[in-house]
Amino acid sequence: MGRSPCCDKDGVKKGAWTPEEDELLVQYIKKHGCGSWRTLPKNAGLLRCGKSCRLRWINYLRPDIKRGPFTSEEEGKIIQLHGMLGNRWAAIASHLPGRTDNEIKNYWNTHLKKRFLHSSGHSLEAQEPSFKGPHHRSDMKSESSSVRHVIQWEKARVEAEKRLSMELESSCVNHFSKSSTHSDCFLRLWHSEVGQSFRMITEKKAESESPTSQVSSVFANMAQEQLSSLNPKLEDGTAGSDSGSHDFLDASDSALKLLLDIPGDNVGFFEGLEQTENFQGPLHDRYD
DNA sequence: AAAAGTGCCAACCGCCGAGTT
DNA sequence: CAACTCGGCGGTTGGCACTTT
16 A cells, blocks of 8 residues: 655755745744644645655744753753653653754764763674574574674663763752652553553563563563552553553653652663663664 | 865654544 | 555754864
């Protein structure tokens, strides 16, 4: 089943936007709002694809865009959120007011990623043996380069997170030491959007035989046990996907905020999994 | 001064999921 | 239920600016 292009390729302008085009787009959206991106360019008198207009508005023309370099606080948030969410730039951006997913993605790829690889003490490319395919599992030495690439990357990432968390520990408000237990933290995480994503991934992967899915399943079972012991009412395991049944829990925003407050010691359960061979992180199916 | 190399970022491309017909 | 539209997302790239040789 093919799909029609989002716009007629002929007569559609591409490349850098001119100030005149920007002006047309801004004026139109100010008057009529975004509405349908597909029809917007025609109505606004622009020879652009609707997608292009949307991107231009979201990444550049929106009035609430924050310009200028990232602050160290923003950088810290990006690092921690990336540790939890992986390359889900839009989700990360939603926690950084005024920053766009594109901006964060660029910043990560051009600054942070490089810095982590450097500080982790080994380059990813430095260890590149023969490729034996993604499912070769006899031992670590013969592990496929792509899998080890992921492992190396995860290690570098976790190290960086840990370091950052320790740095922040002294200055941040320790949410958990005051009112919550470790288990409580876990419970909240499990019911958050993050936890929901993870459960979905785990369910899918459990169908296959891959080591990654086995590790994920262990994590999922562990989580489920914790959950059951803490709140027997939820032990059927389906409750987590029904946000309406957990009015004591906030949506993803607060859950992530909570996670951002976790000091270094409390993210140990992620780190422990990282030490397992082939671990790709509970939320990182996109690395597959 | 010019060529080559590198970094950065705006914009494009193609895929996906949700919603609609 | 299949076919299709649309918005949204992440990966990638083109081209400009700057630095190095």
